[in-house]
Amino acid sequence: MAGQPAPGRSEYRIGRLAGLDLSVVPSTLWSMAAIWLGAGLIIFWLLGLGWGWAVLGGLLVVIIHWLSDFAHQYGHALAARRTGFPMTGLRFWGIFSTSLWPAGEPALPGRIHIRRALGGPIASILVGVAALLVAWFAGSDGGMLWWLALFAAADNLLLLGLGAFLPLGFTDGSTILHWWKR
Template sequence: MRAISLFTLFGLKTTISPLGIVWFLGLIPFFAWVAARALSLSFWEAAAAGVLSTLVIYVFEWVHQLGHALAARRVGYPMIGVHWGWWLSSSIYPKDEPPLPPRTHIQRALGGFWINVLIGLLLTPLAFYLWPRGGLWAWVAVFTAAWNFFVLGLGALTPIDIPGVFTIDGGTIWRYWRESRQTSNDKRQR
């Protein structure tokens, strides 16, 4: 599928597929509906909540990827881009990257979640303050805190790994941790 170039920032070429655009546009009315139901927002407040929620997803997913990029640079095998194939993004590494030891993959995979956990924790007091008051900004604060902490933070560590189909950070960590354990066991048996 064709990738549409969006921007390059901190050396990361950011692209999106046509399906990623469809997801982006589809999330707006979905989150507008959820926000309207949760807080009895007016039509325009709900529409703004849908747009802002979708922007939160994409902006903080990119921040999550920046965490991976920083970790990848630190271990000497940097990322070159970020690609949205749907509502989640993928880290892009050079095609000619050599086979790497499990520890390197694990370190790169651990780079993203901590930024989002921290953002979620920092926004939680604001979310608790605004939620009882209701309105658009209450929705944005709670959604941003929850999305960062639970989905991009803790949720990223869930060990989901369907190679070639869908793998998140926890799946990468799990796969390479098992591989490193197997390698250690093989060395001990020799």
């Protein structure tokens, strides 16, 4: 299953936040570095800012992405709590993350799985709309703030919001399709 470390691969517990155990696998570090580099280069070339701003902006993009990913998972956690079958944590892997559920969780009806799956995209869409408002108020001449808000909006609306509905085998869309009419 996606997000699960392969046998012999490492998983590192990084703490607990909002009642959820957090862990990462090594691919998370590589993806963070790639996002930082890519965003930094875009800031340098497209925004015409110096290398210092590019390095800082790239780091802020990484932070925004992981906070957005956490908000997505927290949406799942809130929805899961409302069903009475809560999440236990989340695992960051690559540029994504996976919800973690109790090992001994009983068989659940499809509607419970669907309700839990919808929580993440709903949270991401709400965060994306808020980021769009920040971008709008900053205006296109808002420089770095505008660009970062636009990134947050795209990340939340397109990747973590609507993109989560694509049935890719590891997404919320796959969960919904699997449990539909069951």
